Amino acid sequence: MRWLLLKDLQIMRRSPLLTVLLIAYPIVIAVLIGFALSRGPDKPRVAFLNEVPPDSPLSVGGEDFDLAGARSELCERIECVPVSSEEEARQKVESGDVLGALILPADLIDKLQTLAGLDPESPTVKILVNEEDPIKAGLVDDRISALLAAANLRISQEVSDVSTSYLNILLNGGDFSFLGDDGFNVLGLRKSEQILRGVRRQLPPDSPDLDALDSVIRFSHLASENLGVAGQLLSSVSQPIKVDKEVVSGDTPSLDTFAIAVAATITLMFVTVLLVAGSLALEREENAFARLTRSLVSKSALLCEKILLGVVVSLVVTLLMLAGLGLFVDLDWGRFGLWIPAILAGGAGFAAFGAAIGGAAKEVRAASLLAFMISLPVAFLSLIPSGTVAPGLYDAIGVVTALFPFDPALRALTGALDAGGPAIGIAIVHLVILVVAYGALARLAVRRFA
Amino acid sequence: MTASPPAPEAPAAAIEARGLTKRFGDRVALADVGFAAAPGELLAVIGPNGAGKTTLLSLLAGIREPDAGEIHLPRGEVGFVPQQAALYRRLTVAENLRLFARLERVDDVEGTVERMLGQTGLGERRDDQAGTLSGGNQQRINIAIGLLSSPAVLLLDEPSTGLDPRQRGRLWEFVLALAGRGTTVIFTTHDISEAERYAERVLVLADGQGLFDGTIGELHAAAPAGGAESSDFESAFVRFLAERGH
Ligand SMILES: Nc1ncnc2c1ncn2[C@@H]1O[C@H](COP(=O)(O)OP(=O)(O)O)[C@@H](O)[C@H]1O
Numbered sequence: 132m133r134w135l136l137l138k139d140l141q142i143m144r145r146s147p148l149l150t151v152l153l154i155a156y157p158i159v160i161a162v163l164i165g166f167a168l169s170r171g172p173d174k175p176r177v178a179f180l181n182e183v184p185p186d187s188p189l190s191v192g193g194e195d196f197d198l199a200g201a202r203s204e205l206c207e208r209i210e211c212v213p214v215s216s217e218e219e220a221r222q223k224v225e226s227g228d229v230l231g232a233l234i235l236p237a238d239l240i241d242k243l244q245t246l247a248g249l250d251p252e253s254p255t256v257k258i259l260v261n262e263e264d265p266i267k268a269g270l271v272d273d274r275i276s277a278l279l280a281a282a283n284l285r286i287s288q289e290v291s292d293v294s295t296s297y298l299n300i301l302l303n304g305g306d307f308s309f310l311g312d313d314g315f316n317v318l319g320l321r322k323s324e325q326i327l328r329g330v331r332r333q334l335p336p337d338s339p340d341l342d343a344l345d346s347v348i349r350f351s352h353l354a355s356e357n358l359g360v361a362g363q364l365l366s367s368v369s370q371p372i373k374v375d376k377e378v379v380s381g382d383t384p385s386l387d388t389f390a391i392a393v394a395a396t397i398t399l400m401f402v403t404v405l406l407v408a409g410s411l412a413l414e415r416e417e418n419a420f421a422r423l424t425r426s427l428v429s430k431s432a433l434l435c436e437k438i439l440l441g442v443v444v445s446l447v448v449t450l451l452m453l454a455g456l457g458l459f460v461d462l463d464w465g466r467f468g469l470w471i472p473a474i475l476a477g478g479a480g481f482a483a484f485g486a487a488i489g490g491a492a493k494e495v496r497a498a499s500l501l502a503f504m505i506s507l508p509v510a511f512l513s514l515i516p517s518g519t520v521a522p523g524l525y526d527a528i529g530v531v532t533a534l535f536p537f538d539p540a541l542r543a544l545t546g547a548l549d550a551g552g553p554a555i556g557i558a559i560v561h562l563v564i565l566v567v568a569y570g571a572l573a574r575l576a577v578r579r580f581a
Numbered sequence: 582m583t584a585s586p587p588a589p590e591a592p593a594a595a596i597e598a599r600g601l602t603k604r605f606g607d608r609v610a611l612a613d614v615g616f617a618a619a620p621g622e623l624l625a626v627i628g629p630n631g632a633g634k635t636t637l638l639s640l641l642a643g644i645r646e647p648d649a650g651e652i653h654l655p656r657g658e659v660g661f662v663p664q665q666a667a668l669y670r671r672l673t674v675a676e677n678l679r680l681f682a683r684l685e686r687v688d689d690v691e692g693t694v695e696r697m698l699g700q701t702g703l704g705e706r707r708d709d710q711a712g713t714l715s716g717g718n719q720q721r722i723n724i725a726i727g728l729l730s731s732p733a734v735l736l737l738d739e740p741s742t743g744l745d746p747r748q749r750g751r752l753w754e755f756v757l758a759l760a761g762r763g764t765t766v767i768f769t770t771h772d773i774s775e776a777e778r779y780a781e782r783v784l785v786l787a788d789g790q791g792l793f794d795g796t797i798g799e800l801h802a803a804a805p806a807g808g809a810e811s812s813d814f815e816s817a818f819v820r821f822l823a824e825r826g827h
């Protein structure tokens with residue numbers, strides 16, 4: 132087996148085209164992806180129109196809402212292009228100069244103010260999106276939605292704070308000011324109850340007002356108890372689910388990790404599948420298969436050698452590629468211990484798959500063609516995100532892609548590169564199952580060889 | 582002919598086959614063929630294309646399992662040389678020999694490689710990639726690889742196909758020297774004149790049937806007489822086949 136492996140490496144070294152491909156390909160991919168990533172994802176250009184009068188202060192429940200801060204926060208995540216009218220915004224979106232426009236209408240502040248009042252009206256912002264580039268449009272949509280969700284959360288928090296403070300005044304009494312009016316003093320339910328009880332004590336026992344007073348005392352007692360609970364209720368509604376956010380891996384956005392994992396998996400796939408399929412087919416093309424398997428090595432051992440060849444070469448090439456990428460982006464080298472099993476398992480999966488293809492094809496060219504024709508569509512299918520196709524179709528795609536090593540290899544690599552990725556263990560088990568299955572298929576295929 | 586009776590020199594036979602039968606689906610590629618060959622004997626298996634020559638050799642070599650019949654190899658291993666050169670064109674001559682010597686687990690790898698380079702006369706081209714060699718030289722390495730395990734019996738499938746006359750001459754020189762050193766050589770060919778020139782005995786196959794097993798002279802005698810202009814072996818052979826319905 133050792134000598135066969137050595138022989139295959141020797142043959143590889145003497146095949147200039149193959150070597151160039153195997154070394155140049157991952158480097159080119161690494162440089163391209165690295166360049167794209169290090170430039171950072173282009174901030175989408177979004178036209179920004181603020182029709183809110185500049186001197187209108189936004190205060191909710193006495194606290195100033197920091198509109199300028201919200202604006203600069205927004206413009207950090209997207210490139211804000213200031214426009215002076217909705218017409219101009221519309222033009223820019225239509226011409227493709229910007230991907231979308233965000234318009235804050237003049238009555239935004241007024242409506243925001245009403246939220247804390249007795250007659251609330253929903254404030255509305257307007258978004259214009261250019262759907263010509265659906266992927267980027269989706270990106271803008273997503274970012275604006277995320278920003279609005281955050282804003283909504285903040286506003287509802289403030290509204291509930293205000294409501295709670297109203298409740299407190301109602302319960303315990305205090306100064307109450309409404310929309311800048313001069314404040315007036317409110318007595319509060321609890322104090323009312325106390326006063327009423329004092330009054331009751333002074334009434335003669337046969338007073339005709341006693342019954343009426345008792346029912347008022349009961350009411351204020353019940354009301355103060357129940358409104359006390361309402362305050363807690365209100366604050367829980369304003370933030371229905373508590374988010375416990377934990378930042379685990381510094382500042383690497385997971386999009387980068389995913390892009391790196393895709394690049395690594397595609398490299399792993401092409402290098403391994405082409406090499407193993409080609410190398411097995413070469414044994415037939417050189418007529419050496421019958422000679423080897425007659426008495427020198429068993430067919431299973433020969434297959435194992437090919438898979439081992441694929442795993443060894445793909446490990447080297449993928450690590451080379453990741454090292455190349457490391458020049459452009461921050462890789463978490465602390466997770467190196469997980470990269471290795473992920474690459475090994477992925478490499479073995481692709482190698483077994485390549486062996487099955489090499490077993491089915493008679494010559495190297497046919498094997499390469501077959502490898503390309505099957506691998507590429509499967510890789511594309513595996514990259515289809517959920518929600519972009521009908522659910523039934525998506526499930527069908529899931530079944531198909533689970534039969535090929537690309538999807539589990541991508542999951543293993545993403546999981547290995549990023550703590551936020553999928554579970555690497557499950558992906559590796561998946562790959563091991565595929566190695567066994569494709570190994571068996573390859574073994575069946577070479578039975579017909581001789 | 583069906584299974585030939587064991588020759589008188591049977592105990593000394595290097596290879597002996599009886600009742601070999603091989604089917605591919607419905608097609609019978611080989612039907613009840615038997616023969617024996619002595620050490621140092623040169624036996625030609627001749628017959629038209631599709632007669633079952635390659636199938637017979639692959640059974641003897643152990644590449645395929647026969648559906649019926651048995652093979653005796655009292656003196657050990659057989660070496661098999663496929664029709665197309667089975668070697669790695671991107672490896673050098675020496676690397677090819679070394680690889681297969683290692684896989685054969687020969688004791689003295691380098692010594693064996695040197696010996697084979699000597700026997701093939703390709704010592705000067707040892708560091709050339711096999712793919713750059715002529716067909717004749719590739720065939721010599723192909724045979725040398727078959728000889729690495731020092732087999733008692735060497736099976737050659739159409740060894741001279743695709744070679745020019747000069748290459749053929751040198752190839753046969755090499756094979757005859759082997760037989761001279763005691764290796765039993767069984768080769769297939771559809772070139773009758775080659776069998777006539779080099780083989781001591783011929784085994785005639787047609788449609789999977791063993792039709793004849795004997796010397797060239799005996800085959801001549803068995804063929805019906807032709808005209809004066811067709812007294813050569815080739816036409817005698819064709820008449821022989823025609824008479825038996827092939
Ligand atoms: N692998 C195979 N599958 C099916 N039929 C085969 C196979 N190998 C050979 N045959 C058939 O067996 C017969 C004998 O073939 P072969 O031994 O190659 O003939 P020869 O070498 O004498 O030309 C032919 O009819 C051929 O078509």
Ligand SMILES: [Mg+2]
Binds near residue numbers: 634635636
């Ligand atoms: Mg043949």
